[in-house]
Amino acid sequence: MSSVRFVGEYRPKLDDKGRLTLPARFRDDLAGGLVVTKGQDHSLSVYRTEEFDAIAARIVEASRSNPDLRAFQRTFFAGSEEQRPDGQGRIVLSAAHRTYAGLSKECVVFGAYDHVEIWDSAAWDEYQARHEEDFSAANSAALNAVL
Structure with a gap:
């Protein structure tokens, strides 16, 4: 397991060219290269x-005998794009990715421990509001399950 962990929430803006500036706290860990996928x-x-390659190896191995996983594999890899942040820590999100995620100028970027997620700001706020009660109710059950 990787010693890199991503945590925290940030609200960068997407520019007119589809570029998103990664949060400073994430830049060093992503500077060597990254893969953006449909989430x-x-x-x-x-x-x-490196994390993507490890996940990819598990997906490919598991999908050899499972038609549902083969379908997932095709969609997952077709919707993945390799990137390297520029000198200002920006990545270019393709039109396909921006459309898939419904991204407007206002974005949310947050750490999900082993990866980073990018959401449209309004969609994230709505998701958070919709799941707050579930989070509170599941908090103790989830912690008991892993502790």
Whole structure:
């Protein structure tokens, strides 16, 4: 398991060229290369190249005998793009990724421990409001399950 962990929430703006400035706290860990993928709930997921390669190896191995996983594999890899942040810590989000995630100028970038997620700000705020009670109710159950 990687010693890199991503935590915290940030609200950068997407510029007119589709560029997003990564939070300063994430830049060093992503400077060597990253992969942007379609994530859950119409978000984007950002993985360090090494983490993506480890996940990819598990997906490929598991999908050899499972038709559902093969379908997931095709969608997952087709919707993935390799990137290297520029000198200002920016990445370019493709039109396809921006459309998939419904991104406007206002974005939310947050750490999800082993990866980073990118959401449209309004969609993230709505998601948070919708799931706050679930989070509170599940908090003790989830902690008991892992502790």
